[in-house]
Amino acid sequence: MDEPQRARRPGGRGARVKAAVHQAVTDLINERGYGEFSVGDVAARAGVADSSVYRRWGSLEALLTDVALTRLNARSPMPDTGTLAGDLHAYAANVAREITGPDGLALLRLAVALSGSGHQGQQAGDDLRAERTRQLQSMLDRARERGENAPDAFDLLDHVLAPMYVRVLFGMGPLTPEYVDGLVDRLL
Amino acid sequence: MDEPQRARRPGGRGARVKAAVHQAVTDLINERGYGEFSVGDVAARAGVADSSVYRRWGSLEALLTDVALTRLNARSPMPDTGTLAGDLHAYAANVAREITGPDGLALLRLAVALSGSGHQGQQAGDDLRAERTRQLQSMLDRARERGENAPDAFDLLDHVLAPMYVRVLFGMGPLTPEYVDGLVDRLL
Numbered sequence: 001m002d003e004p005q006r007a008r009r010p011g012g013r014g015a016r017v018k019a020a021v022h023q024a025v026t027d028l029i030n031e032r033g034y035g036e037f038s039v040g041d042v043a044a045r046a047g048v049a050d051s052s053v054y055r056r057w058g059s060l061e062a063l064l065t066d067v068a069l070t071r072l073n074a075r076s077p078m079p080d081t082g083t084l085a086g087d088l089h090a091y092a093a094n095v096a097r098e099i100t101g102p103d104g105l106a107l108l109r110l111a112v113a114l115s116g117s118g119h120q121g122q123q124a125g126d127d128l129r130a131e132r133t134r135q136l137q138s139m140l141d142r143a144r145e146r147g148e149n150a151p152d153a154f155d156l157l158d159h160v161l162a163p164m165y166v167r168v169l170f171g172m173g174p175l176t177p178e179y180v181d182g183l184v185d186r187l188l
Numbered sequence: 189m190d191e192p193q194r195a196r197r198p199g200g201r202g203a204r205v206k207a208a209v210h211q212a213v214t215d216l217i218n219e220r221g222y223g224e225f226s227v228g229d230v231a232a233r234a235g236v237a238d239s240s241v242y243r244r245w246g247s248l249e250a251l252l253t254d255v256a257l258t259r260l261n262a263r264s265p266m267p268d269t270g271t272l273a274g275d276l277h278a279y280a281a282n283v284a285r286e287i288t289g290p291d292g293l294a295l296l297r298l299a300v301a302l303s304g305s306g307h308q309g310q311q312a313g314d315d316l317r318a319e320r321t322r323q324l325q326s327m328l329d330r331a332r333e334r335g336e337n338a339p340d341a342f343d344l345l346d347h348v349l350a351p352m353y354v355r356v357l358f359g360m361g362p363l364t365p366e367y368v369d370g371l372v373d374r375l376l
Contacts, residue, residue, distance in 0.1 A: 109300060112297060112358070157351070157354070158347075158351035158354075158355075159351070161354070162350040162351045162353070162354035162355075165354050166346075166349070166353050166354065167350075169300045169357075170300070171314075172317070
């Protein structure tokens with residue numbers, strides 16, 4: 001690839017490798033399930049060398065963590081409805097939809113399986129959780145600036161996200177809109 | 189084994205096979221980690237035939253679910269302190285100790301990895317959760333009989349157990365006594 005073309009694409013080859021590798025992982029999770037493929041399988045599917053994967057991610061577990069948390073993160077944009085109640089109801093509904101969607105359980109289970117599984121996986125997880133907490137915090141800060149009485153980001157995790165995660169992870173039935181709204185109302 | 193001996197031991201050979209197989213699974217999880225051993229490895233370690241494992245559990249996943257949920261269940265006995273607050277604080281502290289103990293994270297991650305992974309695993313999980321809910325319910329019913337205003341068993345799951353599970357599963361720091369007591373106080 002020549003220099004002008006690289007200049008037109010921010011991230012360039014690195015970004016394309018990342019996208020191809022992430023897609024390969026998602027496909028392999030869907031086709032075979034967690035634990036049923038290797039770095040070599042991912043690299044072959046993505047059309048890159050094994051060494052590219054190891055150089056960038058260090059291990060299969062770190063790669064899987066990166067995929068799981070990037071996707072969980074990217075898929076629930078922060079709402080900005082003008083009221084805290086509106087934002088929290090929309091956010092909780094987004095998360096519920098994402099974790100009950102086609103890849104949601106697989107991604108949540110991956111995130112769990114890999115969290116703490118090694119230094120690199122843990123670091124990737126910590127970074128993405130920190131980013132997600134910053135986004136939540138900015139939603140809560142906006143509410144405070146409007147004079148609303150906003151909860152702590154950790155209370156949101158403990159009393160809105162955690163119950164939904166656990167019910168999905170343990171296969172305890174659907175997350176109905178009434179249930180999800182009830183978690184938010186109780187927090188507020 | 190002769191008939192009189194069987195009569196003296198409730199469960200007999202079945203119970204001994206179950207105990208040996210469960211111990212073999214725990215040892216293999218500790219030594220190798222989840223996903224790194226087969227039914228054949230478990231059977232060899234337990235000194236039983238592969239077919240005994242398949243006949244009783246049907247699959248490795250169903251066996252792993254049974255081990256995880258049996259152990260998580262057996263390790264947190266229901267307290268009976270005479271007050272709802274006392275019972276809930278003791279119960280939450282027991283659960284926190286169990287899931288932050290040496291096998292706690294491995295068992296929680298197993299329970300998650302396997303929940304919903306197939307009909308038999310799901311059924312084993314559902315049965316054990318139903319039993320656990322009955323135990324919780326009887327603790328809450330005792331409180332109501334004493335005239336106390338007790339929460340719902342599902343509220344206990346959502347607002348005391350789920351936050352602790354998620355924090356342990358995602359490696360988000362220790363469960364301090366202040367944190368655990370705070371969850372219970374908030375629920376009450």
